[in-house]
Amino acid sequence: DSGVTQTPKHLITATGQRVTLRCSPRSGDLSVYWYQQSLDQGLQFLIQYYNGEERAKGNILERFSAQQFPDLHSELNLSSLELGDSALYFCASSVLGQGGYNEQFFGPGTRLTVL
Amino acid sequence: DQQVKQNSPSLSVQEGRISILNCDYTNSMFDYFLWYKKYPAEGPTFLISISSIKDKNEDGRFTVFLNKSAKHLSLHIVPSQPGDSAVYFCAASATSSGSARQLTFGSGTQLTVLP
Secondary structure (H helix, E strand, C coil): CCCCEEECCEEEECCCCCEEEEEECCCCCCEEEEEEECCCCCEEEEEEEECCEEEEECCCCCCEEEEECCCCCEEEEECCCCHHHCEEEEEEEECCCCCCCCCCEECCCEEEEEC | CCCEECCCCEEEEECCCCEEEEEEECCCCCCEEEEEEECCCCCCEEEEEEECCCCEEEECCEEEEEECCCCEEEEEECCCCHHHCEEEEEEEECCCCCCCCCCEECCCEEEEEEC
């Protein structure tokens, strides 16, 4: 158990819909990262927050957005869903926000299926 | 453009023998490298890491070697155990300007340890 929790575990929805994925980082971790793992692609970095502020963006679509709340939990919002958005979405957390070396600890993931 | 490559999608070894998983990278800005293990339906689990100022890091049965001139790293598992059977991901990070260290992942190698 990494200490990172994600809900829900599974999500099935239809094209055009909007969903929200939730992540609670490990106690004490200020950074939260979101990754997407599709069948034909490896783990792709989406976005990172540190102590409530956006710090880095990767291959995140404009239809996707995220935020980190004062209690440090984070939500990833996916809208106007398309079939190709079906994937595993992982959240990770780490202690440091920048500069130092630090490993990231991953949650169990949310499997999103868009029908 | 794949910045982190794991060219072997699968590897099978006998229990008790050495497993060697390889990873190549192209971005010379990467200065921190990590290996993760992933079981089906779970998030990646951190195994071991190495910074670019070192060429070897050891933790129990796991050793990571870094050859900066060749932009190559490898993970050695000795002795291999059936419980080590999983997908192994190589990941790398660099400090972006003012932000933290998102990970760039390879595509993974499925390790099967045969009893």
